[in-house]
Amino acid sequence: MLLISCPNCGSRDETEFQYGGQAHVAYPEAPDTLTDREWAEYLFYRDNTKGAFAERWLHSTGCRQWFNMLRDTVSYEIQAVYRMGEPRPAGSPEAGATTSPAAGNAGSSASPAAGNSGTSSSPASPEGALK
Amino acid sequence: MTTHQPPEHPDFLWRNPEPKSSYDAVIVGGGGHGLATAYFLAKNHGMTNIAVLEKGWLAGGNMARNTTIIRSNYLWDESAAIYEHALKLWEILPEELEYDFLFSQRGVMNLAHTLGDVRESIRRVGANKLNGVDAEWLDPQQVKELCPILNINDNIRYPVMGATYQPRAGIAKHDHVAWAFARKCDELGVDIIQNCEVTGFLKDGNRVVGVKTNRGTIHTEKVGLAAAGHSSVLAEMAGFRLPIQSHPLQALVSELHEPVHPTVVMSNHVHVYVSQAHKGELVMGAGVDSYNGYGQRGSFHVIEHQMAAAVELFPIFARAHVLRTWGGIVDTTLDASPIVGTTPVENMFVNCGWGTGGFKATPAAGLTFAHTIATGTPHKLNKPFALERFETGALIDEHGAAAVAH
Ligand SMILES: Cc1cc2nc3c(=O)[nH]c(=O)nc-3n(C[C@H](O)[C@H](O)[C@H](O)COP(=O)(O)OP(=O)(O)OC[C@H]3O[C@@H](n4cnc5c(N)ncnc54)[C@H](O)[C@@H]3O)c2cc1C
Ligand SMILES: [Zn+2]
Numbered sequence: 001m002l003l004i005s006c007p008n009c010g011s012r013d014e015t016e017f018q019y020g021g022q023a024h025v026a027y028p029e030a031p032d033t034l035t036d037r038e039w040a041e042y043l044f045y046r047d048n049t050k051g052a053f054a055e056r057w058l059h060s061t062g063c064r065q066w067f068n069m070l071r072d073t074v075s076y077e078i079q080a081v082y083r084m085g086e087p088r089p090a091g092s093p094e095a096g097a098t099t100s101p102a103a104g105n106a107g108s109s110a111s112p113a114a115g116n117s118g119t120s121s122s123p124a125s126p127e128g129a130l131k
Numbered sequence: 132m133t134t135h136q137p138p139e140h141p142d143f144l145w146r147n148p149e150p151k152s153s154y155d156a157v158i159v160g161g162g163g164h165g166l167a168t169a170y171f172l173a174k175n176h177g178m179t180n181i182a183v184l185e186k187g188w189l190a191g192g193n194m195a196r197n198t199t200i201i202r203s204n205y206l207w208d209e210s211a212a213i214y215e216h217a218l219k220l221w222e223i224l225p226e227e228l229e230y231d232f233l234f235s236q237r238g239v240m241n242l243a244h245t246l247g248d249v250r251e252s253i254r255r256v257g258a259n260k261l262n263g264v265d266a267e268w269l270d271p272q273q274v275k276e277l278c279p280i281l282n283i284n285d286n287i288r289y290p291v292m293g294a295t296y297q298p299r300a301g302i303a304k305h306d307h308v309a310w311a312f313a314r315k316c317d318e319l320g321v322d323i324i325q326n327c328e329v330t331g332f333l334k335d336g337n338r339v340v341g342v343k344t345n346r347g348t349i350h351t352e353k354v355g356l357a358a359a360g361h362s363s364v365l366a367e368m369a370g371f372r373l374p375i376q377s378h379p380l381q382a383l384v385s386e387l388h389e390p391v392h393p394t395v396v397m398s399n400h401v402h403v404y405v406s407q408a409h410k411g412e413l414v415m416g417a418g419v420d421s422y423n424g425y426g427q428r429g430s431f432h433v434i435e436h437q438m439a440a441a442v443e444l445f446p447i448f449a450r451a452h453v454l455r456t457w458g459g460i461v462d463t464t465l466d467a468s469p470i471v472g473t474t475p476v477e478n479m480f481v482n483c484g485w486g487t488g489g490f491k492a493t494p495a496a497g498l499t500f501a502h503t504i505a506t507g508t509p510h511k512l513n514k515p516f517a518l519e520r521f522e523t524g525a526l527i528d529e530h531g532a533a534a535v536a537h
Contacts, residue, residue, distance in 0.1 A: 001430045001431055001432045002422075002430075013432075014432070015428065019421040019422045036522045037522055039522075040374075040522040041372075044374040045521075046374070047370050047372045048363035048364075048373070048377055050361075050363075050364050053423060055422070055423070073377075073422075073423050073424050074424075074425045074426050075139075075426065076424065104200070125266075128221075
């Protein structure tokens with residue numbers, strides 16, 4: 001079990017949180033101009049990095065806020081926790097590996113307005129992956 | 132329940148050749164799917180100048196780690212077709228491969244615990260029957276008759292309200308399946324090369340012409356990726372993306388017990404599934420860890436949760452001891468269906484996305500993937516499972532409740 005340090009509540013057990021998948025995937029800027037291929041990329045394609053991965057977590061049984069986390073997907077070591085809207089911490093290995101071809105990587109620099117509202121939901125978050 | 136033991140192994144199953152400098156086709160990944168693909172390439176398509184490259188030991192990935200449940204009672208037509216084809220192949224393969232891997236058709240039960248489960252289950256039984264898949268709906272009393280150790284009382288949090296049952300489903304000995312395929316591949320001339328990790332690809336424009344490995348460069352006309360949890364890593368090396376997320380999935384066994392559990396019981400709602408292995412261990416599993424992970428281990432809280440469910444359903448398990456737990460890395464897609472077909476790179480093909488339930492598909496995955504690699508076009512059974520479905524929207528959404536557990 002991971003011990004996750006929520007930016008609002010401090011260290012809590014992983015079971016208090018929900019996973020939200022890859023961070024910094026921005027909503028397409030001009031959705032009406034996307035091709036089917038680009039929509040597929042936005043809806044279904046996420047990085048599956050082996051190594052340092054920027055991802056979103058929701059503290060569902062605590063403050064109910066979303067936040068970002070940098071975690072190694074092999075050792076599971078948590079390398080950084082940072083708020084929605086903040087860029088991926090610089091200097092971390094693999095920085096820049098998280099690209100979203102359809103939408104660019106806008107989310108990592110320009111913070112979406114709804115950044116930490118807690119209402120943002122990942123259309124592709126794999127909680128349904130409990131097959 | 133079959134209690135007979137697996138046969139002694141022959142002293143020799145396959146050669147360990149040095150890689151040649153070129154092959155007609157190279158399969159990346161020596162798990163069940165890679166080996167079955169090589170077998171059908173050789174047997175059905177006469178392609179014998181081929182190699183299976185495995186970075187570790189043969190079938191040491193998910194093939195060695197799964198809980199071996201085989202069934203075909205999937206909801207959608209496309210899934211029922213490919214999994215039922217696999218089940219028919221399991222029924223004839225021990226003879227064809229001349230190797231007994233103890234395929235035991237002891238039936239699989241999928242329990243229903245809510246009104247929603249009941250409705251979904253009855254609908255799935257109907258769909259299965261229309262697709263020629265054997266399926267029955269059992270009431271709690273019939274559940275109890277088939278599996279007397281199951282608790283069907285009302286005094287538990289989620290009482291058993293019935294179950295679907297597929298009599299032809301069951302389990303097999305996974306390692307023996309891999310060895311059976313490997314031995315036949317070897318006989319047919321296929322080179323199985325262990326400790327050979329693919330680290331990159333050689334391309335001529337957009338066409339793959341070879342693979343780089345820790346044991347040198349190998350030229351080839353065709354590459355088939357069958358690397359399960361590492362499919363995204365290989366695709367990235369080749370320059371394309373896959374809609375796959377890798378998750379840890381774990382399982383465990385108890386110490387040996389007298390035969391007490393005659394069938395396979397799965398519950399998606401309380402999330403545990405249990406069978407009893409030929410030697411007597413209780414084999415249990417549950418869901419994936421929620422996060423992406425390449426570490427072959429799962430979290431303890433998942434075990435705690437599944438044990439709570441197991442003990443409620445099977446009170447006699449309360450004093451059994453956990454002997455061993457382990458994890459694999461499963462390659463999940465958003466519609467919980469596999470991807471078998473061509474890729475954006477010419478002459479490179481992919482078989483992945485089988486997630487938590489690809490062992491049962493091994494023979495059909497191999498058959499259809501071999502067809503796709505040999506002819507460059509999909510077999511009719513894997514056509515719907517092309518990568519393009521994520522663009523066209525023709526998803527095969529097996530997440531729909533009970534048909535989705537392993
Ligand atoms: C705990 C657990 C329980 C499961 N239970 C069931 C079940 O009950 N029923 C069911 O149907 N399915 C089940 N599954 C799923 C099933 O195991 C998989 O879907 C299936 O094994 C995948 O195909 P495979 O056997 O070829 O994969 P693997 O055996 O994982 O083969 C992939 C191979 O590729 C190799 N590889 C990776 N990268 C490289 C590289 N760069 N170069 C060379 N080789 C490479 C790996 O080392 C590995 O051996 C379970 C899985 C797990 C983990
Ligand atoms: Zn919090």
